[in-house]
Amino acid sequence: MIDKADGSQRDFLNGDEAVAYGAKLCRPHVIPVYPITPQTIVVERISEFIANGHMEGEYIHVESEHSAMCAAMGASLVGARAFTATSSQGLAYMHEMLHYVSGSRFPIVMMNANRTLAAPWNIFGDQRDSLAQRDTGWIQVYVENAQEALDMIIQAYAIAENDGVYTPVMVNLDGYVNTHTYELVTIPAQSEVDEFLPPFKSKNAIDFDAPRSFCISASTEWNMEFRYQQYEAMNRAIPVIEETDKRFGEKFGRYYGGLVEEYRCEGAEVVLVGMGSVTGTARIVVDKLKDQGLKVGLVKLRFYRPFPSEYFKKLSARVKAIGIIDRDLSFGYEGAVASDIKAALLSSGVCPKVINYIAGIAGRDITKEHLEGMYQKLFNRIKGQDEPELQFIGMRW
Amino acid sequence: MAKPQIVKFKFPQCWNDMPLGPSAEAGILTESNAGWRVQRPVIDHGKCTKCLMCWVLCPEGVIDKEPEKLEIDMNYCKGCGLCAHECPKGAVTMIREGDFHDR
Amino acid sequence: MVNARKMTDTEYLYGHKACPGCGLGTIGRLTLKILGKRTIVTLPASCMSTVTTQYPQMNYTVPSLTMAFAGTGAVLTGMSAGLKAQGITDVNVLGFAGDGGTADIGLQALSGAVERGDDFIYICYDNEAYMNTGVQRSSLTPIGANTTNSPAGTASYGEKKPKKNLFEIMIAHRIPYAATASSAYPYDFMNKIEKLKGIKGPRFVHIMCPCPTGWGFASDRTVEIGKLAVETGLWYLAEYENGKVKMSQVPKTLKPVEEYLKGQRRFRHLTEENIKLIRENRDREWELIREKWFS
Numbered sequence: 001m002i003d004k005a006d007g008s009q010r011d012f013l014n015g016d017e018a019v020a021y022g023a024k025l026c027r028p029h030v031i032p033v034y035p036i037t038p039q040t041i042v043v044e045r046i047s048e049f050i051a052n053g054h055m056e057g058e059y060i061h062v063e064s065e066h067s068a069m070c071a072a073m074g075a076s077l078v079g080a081r082a083f084t085a086t087s088s089q090g091l092a093y094m095h096e097m098l099h100y101v102s103g104s105r106f107p108i109v110m111m112n113a114n115r116t117l118a119a120p121w122n123i124f125g126d127q128r129d130s131l132a133q134r135d136t137g138w139i140q141v142y143v144e145n146a147q148e149a150l151d152m153i154i155q156a157y158a159i160a161e162n163d164g165v166y167t168p169v170m171v172n173l174d175g176y177v178n179t180h181t182y183e184l185v186t187i188p189a190q191s192e193v194d195e196f197l198p199p200f201k202s203k204n205a206i207d208f209d210a211p212r213s214f215c216i217s218a219s220t221e222w223n224m225e226f227r228y229q230q231y232e233a234m235n236r237a238i239p240v241i242e243e244t245d246k247r248f249g250e251k252f253g254r255y256y257g258g259l260v261e262e263y264r265c266e267g268a269e270v271v272l273v274g275m276g277s278v279t280g281t282a283r284i285v286v287d288k289l290k291d292q293g294l295k296v297g298l299v300k301l302r303f304y305r306p307f308p309s310e311y312f313k314k315l316s317a318r319v320k321a322i323g324i325i326d327r328d329l330s331f332g333y334e335g336a337v338a339s340d341i342k343a344a345l346l347s348s349g350v351c352p353k354v355i356n357y358i359a360g361i362a363g364r365d366i367t368k369e370h371l372e373g374m375y376q377k378l379f380n381r382i383k384g385q386d387e388p389e390l391q392f393i394g395m396r397w
Numbered sequence: 398m399a400k401p402q403i404v405k406f407k408f409p410q411c412w413n414d415m416p417l418g419p420s421a422e423a424g425i426l427t428e429s430n431a432g433w434r435v436q437r438p439v440i441d442h443g444k445c446t447k448c449l450m451c452w453v454l455c456p457e458g459v460i461d462k463e464p465e466k467l468e469i470d471m472n473y474c475k476g477c478g479l480c481a482h483e484c485p486k487g488a489v490t491m492i493r494e495g496d497f498h499d500r
Numbered sequence: 501m502v503n504a505r506k507m508t509d510t511e512y513l514y515g516h517k518a519c520p521g522c523g524l525g526t527i528g529r530l531t532l533k534i535l536g537k538r539t540i541v542t543l544p545a546s547c548m549s550t551v552t553t554q555y556p557q558m559n560y561t562v563p564s565l566t567m568a569f570a571g572t573g574a575v576l577t578g579m580s581a582g583l584k585a586q587g588i589t590d591v592n593v594l595g596f597a598g599d600g601g602t603a604d605i606g607l608q609a610l611s612g613a614v615e616r617g618d619d620f621i622y623i624c625y626d627n628e629a630y631m632n633t634g635v636q637r638s639s640l641t642p643i644g645a646n647t648t649n650s651p652a653g654t655a656s657y658g659e660k661k662p663k664k665n666l667f668e669i670m671i672a673h674r675i676p677y678a679a680t681a682s683s684a685y686p687y688d689f690m691n692k693i694e695k696l697k698g699i700k701g702p703r704f705v706h707i708m709c710p711c712p713t714g715w716g717f718a719s720d721r722t723v724e725i726g727k728l729a730v731e732t733g734l735w736y737l738a739e740y741e742n743g744k745v746k747m748s749q750v751p752k753t754l755k756p757v758e759e760y761l762k763g764q765r766r767f768r769h770l771t772e773e774n775i776k777l778i779r780e781n782r783d784r785e786w787e788l789i790r791e792k793w794f795s
Contacts, residue, residue, distance in 0.1 A: 029585035032578060058581035062574060063612030070571030070609065074578025077565055078540070080585055082578070100568050105418030166417060204417050206563035208538055208591075211423035213558040215566040218419055222555055226419045229412070399509040406556045421553075424561030426515040433520060449504035453686045454723060456518065456525025458511040462504075477520035477712075478720030491720075 007189030015178035018146040018185050019085065019111045019171070020045030022153030024055045025193040026109075029080035029200075032060035032071035036090045037123045038179040039113040043085065065090035069097035069108075076106035077214060079205035081157070084108070087175065088115035088129040095133065101168050102137030103230060104215045105204055107160035108168040109153065110138075114276065114327070115175035116362040124363020125175030127275065127327040131304070131336040137230055139169040139237055140304040142275040146183040149173050151254055154188075157197055158244045164236040166204055174277040174327075176363060188252055196251055234306045241303060259308040261300040264290060268297030270378040271315070273341060274325040275301045278359075278366050285371040296375050301337065312344035321353040321378040327360040334358075334390050353381040359393035370394055400458070400470060401426050430457070434476035436491040442466045444488035451480035451489060502690040507533050516559040517551040521719030523683030523709035523726070524548055527625050528596065530686060534693045535621070537562055539592040542576060544606065545569040546598040547632045548625065572597045573609030576620040584619070592697070593620040599640035600630045602706075603664050614673045614702045621696060622704045624666060625683075627711035635714045639664040642734065643781055644774050645766045647714075652769040662781050666706050671740050676701040678740040679748075682708040684726020688737055688748050708735050716765020728760040733782050736789065745793040757782055 002010040019042045035043045049055035062068045065086050072082035091112055101108055116126045130140060143149045156169040173179050218226050242258040249255025264286050265271055274282055279300040289296045326335020338356035345351055357374050360366040370393050381387045401424045409415045452460045459470040481489040512532035518525050524547060532539060541564040543549035549566045552559040567575050572595045579593045597606055602624040629647050630636040637647040637659050645659045652658040670678040677696045681689040696703040710726045712719045729735040732755045737748035757779050761767040
């Protein structure tokens with residue numbers, strides 16, 4: 001650990017530890033959390049911070065993930081800032097509560113370690129778990145590295161607790177590749193984070209002087225209006241996400257591009273779209289291919305919900321082919337990310353060629369060679385060669 | 398007010414009127430339960446000793462123990478008959494609604 | 501000792517849509533009068549939530565949260581921790597859950613919350629079936645009861661299993677305070693609430709709530725039926741505190757079970773053989789009660 005002059009620190013942390021530091025800096029009142037690989041280090045670090053007096057807050061050893069989200073909701077209801085973390089099976093277990101929390105508009109922040117869902121069992125990373133929760137009304141961001149993980153926990157609270165938003169946020173890290181890989185991370189100073197993220201003053205909490213009933217039953221006559229409000233709130237999150245990232249960049253010197261980051265897309269004919277750690281590898285591939293004179297680029301899709309449909313509509317006019325990397329699969333159709341991107345492209349009226357790459361399932365590595373191959377196939381498509389619209393990458397046979 | 402009263406609830410007229418999230422002001426009553434009744438309790442105040450057993454047991458809380466003689470909020474009495482059945486002095490009788498002319 | 505004359509006139513639960521004669525109204529009203537307005541009520545999916553929180557009519561005058569079915573214990577934990585972390589004191593965190601939401605789907609969350617020792621009051625109002633969804637059996641449905649998914653028929657006499665012993669489950673957790681009660685014995689119940697108000701940590705009350713609609717008796721007989729349950733020994737009133745169980749009332753002799761069973765439509769189909777089963781189960785349970793808890 002190196003202490004810097006401006007009060008920040010620099011240390012060699014893995015993604016889970018970075019999340020733990022991020023959570024610590026946000027001063028949550030209540031941390032109900034249940035351990036599950038590969039999120040366990042988050043759980044352990046936070047409990048160590050508290051046990052050594054470095055962090056205040058009520059740490060709750062809940063007996064299940066469903067209870068973790070219930071407890072987080074109870075805490076938010078009484079005006080407390082709540083943080084929790086989970087992965088895969090745990091995320092699936094609390095599915096009911098994900099809907100419940102977003103519907104009742106509690107600004108809870110949760111870290112999710114992307115890990116595949118059983119069966120068959122596997123503890124390594126893909127994005128099937130969080131993408132299966134696409135429709136639960138949570139804002140979802142996918143980080144590339146440990147630094148972004150720490151930073152996005154802080155930004156997540158700023159986004160969630162924004163007056164016009166009040167929508168819970170899920171910060172996703174790729175299991176093992178992000179969670180367990182050590183990198184140099186800057187831990188901002190507590191005082192700086194306190195300036196960026198003021199104490200939580202909930203607009204959606206109990207008040208004995210003006211008592212309300214929460215999570216009431218709304219009949220057919222009124223229910224759709226409540227839902228529409230949720231929809232509008234998620235839309236209002238879009239400018240808030242952009243503004244929060246800019247503000248973070250100005251204060252801490254790290255700006256991530258808002259909903260989407262483009263890497264060297266100027267003049268690109270083909271681009272790959274990825275979420276999470278794969279974008280880190282893809283940057284290196286883009287650099288190499290561009291040195292060879294190939295017109296390639298990378299689109300790092302950061303926020304999956306709210307979905308940056310306007311960005312993709314505009315992208316459709318700029319490129320000839322888009323390759324979409326899905327670390328998931330909606331059986332009976334295609335990758336979830338591809339479906340959403342294709343829908344956005346359709347409404348633009350201009351249709352580039354699209355290939356959906358199913359890759360990196362259950363921790364299978366997406367190598368530089370795989371990525372080069374993906375770009376090659378996109379070029380093949382433009383040339384009119386036959387390339388299937390959906391391809392599995394890195395299979396045995 | 399010891400008991401909430403019926404109010405003419407003002408439903409939201411536009412998006413700005415909607416609450417943040419599905420919550421609503423507590424203690425708002427918008428309709429009466431009187432229509433549930435087929436019989437209503439009548440207290441014989443001569444026999445009533447104000448032991449308050451009816452007040453304790455009433456599932457609706459419609460009995461008012463403040464006045465000298467117990468009063469019943471007929472907007473919310475469902476006519477279950479527990480008060481009559483349990484009164485130790487037999488001071489409460491259930492009379493069929495059809496025998497009243499105040500509706 | 502609670503005195504009705506001195507109790508507040510304020511009604512914290514009023515105008516709800518419960519069936520006429522239902523014990524839950526009595527239970528809710530009396531509990532809140534004793535706990536007061538600085539109480540947050542949590543209601544999972546149940547009769548209690550359905551009859552009290554239909555937009556825009558809100559029958560609680562204290563803050564309430566309608567909760568997902570399985571999570572009452574966990575949300576009470578979260579509220580309790582959230583209040584503590586903000587230094588907010590003098591608030592009662594109260595959960596009202598039904599038998600299904602406590603002994604079945606809610607048992608894990610309750611057990612976790614009690615084990616953690618969080619500060620809350622949990623009242624399980626037991627109408628012995630999933631009444632809200634149409635009288636389906638729960639693990640607290642008694643032997644012989646006819647429910648819509650354990651119906652009596654030519655090949656079955658209804659519910660075959662005895663009631664799960666929630667009181668003893670709570671005792672096994674060494675909870676600071678647990679009690680059994682009945683809406684038919686309101687003073688016994690109120691005195692228990694008054695006592696547990698001052699205790700820190702998790703406190704649990706399992707209160708029998710006779711259901712005119714689901715059990716099949718006239719709405720004015722709720723107290724009569726509730727009393728018969730205790731007088732026949734098919735329900736008992738007790739407290740657990742400081743490591744000891746104290747019976748609140750013990751009938752000198754247990755009335756014949758038939759007196760309780762015959763007044764309810766849900767038991768109408770029972771044969772002599774079925775009733776014998778119920779009687780033997782009752783006798784066995786009382787043997788154990790006498791052995792364990794009579795000093």
